[in-house]
Amino acid sequence: MFKNARLYRLDTPFPLDATELEERLGGRRFRPCGPVETATLGWAAPLGEDTAALVHAVSGCFLICARKQERLLPSAAVAEALDERVGELEAGEARDVGRAERRRLREQIINEMLPRAFTRSRRTLLYVDTEAGWLVLDAASEKQAEEIVSLLRETLESLPAKLPDPxxxxxxxxxxxxxxxxxxxxxxxxxxxxxxxxxxxxxxxxxxxxxxxxxxxxxxxxxxxxxxxxxxxxxxxxxxxxxxxxxxxxxxxxxxxxxxxxxxxxxxxxxxxxxxxxxxxxxxxxxxxxxxxxxxxxxxxx
Incomplete structure (x- = not known):
């Protein structure tokens, strides 16, 4: 079920029961990317999309799941479209396109391409062991773990969780x-x-x-x-x-x-x-x- 485990010790007892945690997570429930959004991040059902509960409690442990969706927009495709747009302007208006205008064109191209970009989702399981006082994440990298911990901290408004210092x-x-x-x-x-x-x-x-x-x-x-x-x-x-x-x-x-x-x-x-x-x-x-x-x-x- 977990292929990885990144550990965070809780400084104080976890203050919420499963019902209260469910309510808090519901305020940041996952939603898909909008047409011009590059990514969204929120809470999803840990036991799969066929279930609704955002918290699954077993023996003092609360299993939850963060889901991130990203729009895949290859930088090479953006660069190619930008070069074409710049070339058309320079040829049609007989002038050079400066850096500031290139930046504006690039942003315009990204906004045009985003609604047609494919999306990719990633689920990250984690659980709070309320009895032992640990937060455990199935995160392959420190960056991924920190992103999810930050989301949980924002959702709960406070999370006294720290990395171990052996x-x-x-x-x-x-x-x-x-x-x-x-x-x-x-x-x-x-x-x-x-x-x-x-x-x-x-x-x-x-x-x-x-x-x-x-x-x-x-x-x-x-x-x-x-x-x-x-x-x-x-x-x-x-x-x-x-x-x-x-x-x-x-x-x-x-x-x-x-x-x-x-x-x-x-x-x-x-x-x-x-x-x-x-x-x-x-x-x-x-x-x-x-x-x-x-x-x-x-x-x-x-």
Whole structure:
């Protein structure tokens, strides 16, 4: 259900129940782009377009969904149309078109082309764990996560959520797990990692399908590189890649936890509900372990 997880700690208890949150989100419900809008962003039903509720509550966790729609207007097409328009003016009026006029022409062309442009939508799932005090987003990039957090903050008028600022440097800890073989018993390194030079961030080694205990890999770390991403299996329940900013990618729930979902009688909404219940519980326990290992004190958002 979630392929990624970006974590934000809540400074204070979440003040809304599911009904109140539903009402707040309803004020910013998603709507498609208008004819001359480049993008719109709002809240959509997390269990799919066939459902209406904007909040799905399970075990103290509120699942919500942000939807963004963008009009696809290739810059090359705009540039080509602009060149044609400028060429016609210069040839017809025997004069040069200046920068200010080119800018006005470009804006005019964009406004003419936008209503005919194709649209693309992206859904981003996130949930608030009101019991553990975390906000978790299925966002592949920091930029995407910050855009959704900003939307939630604007919708609620206040959201005391901060990125974790770990007491222990994750890259140092993960490097020690590999180099010294001291990973906790419930965190088992898999076969992929990213190693970067501490003094030269452009010097990077990416390994996949490798034995991370081999001398070939260890020698990179002995020479000064640090593990900035590491594929892990946690307690035979979750597999994922942990980055040095404590973001999680390639998140996958263990097959044993999903056996009960093989029932063909489950409709899509029921299956999503069951998947979320499993995911939220496992993530709550995983985040608690990451807090124990790294000390996830919050830091101010930029």
């Amino acid at each position: 007491d222990k440097t994750p890259a140092t800890v993960m490097t020690s797990w590999l180099l010294d073989g001291v990973a906790p018993a419930d965190f088992v390194p898999a076969d992929a990692c990213e190693l970067r030079d501490a003094d030269d961030n452009s010097s990077v080694v990416r390994c996949s399908g490798q034995d991370l205990s081999s001398d070939e890999i260890l020698n990179h770390m002995r020479a000064g590189k640090r593990a900035t991403k590491l594929a892990l299996e946690w307690d035979e329940r979750l597999t994922f890649t942990l980055a040095d900013d404590l973001s999680i990618k390639r998140l996958r729930v263990g097959d044993a936890l999903l056996e009960d979902l093989d029932n063909e009688d489950l409709d899509p909404a029921m299956r999503l509900d069951a998947e979320f219940a499993i995911l939220a519980l496992q993530m709550r326990q995983l985040i608690a372990r990451l807090d124990e290992v790294f000390g996830l004190a919050p830091r101010d958002l930029q």
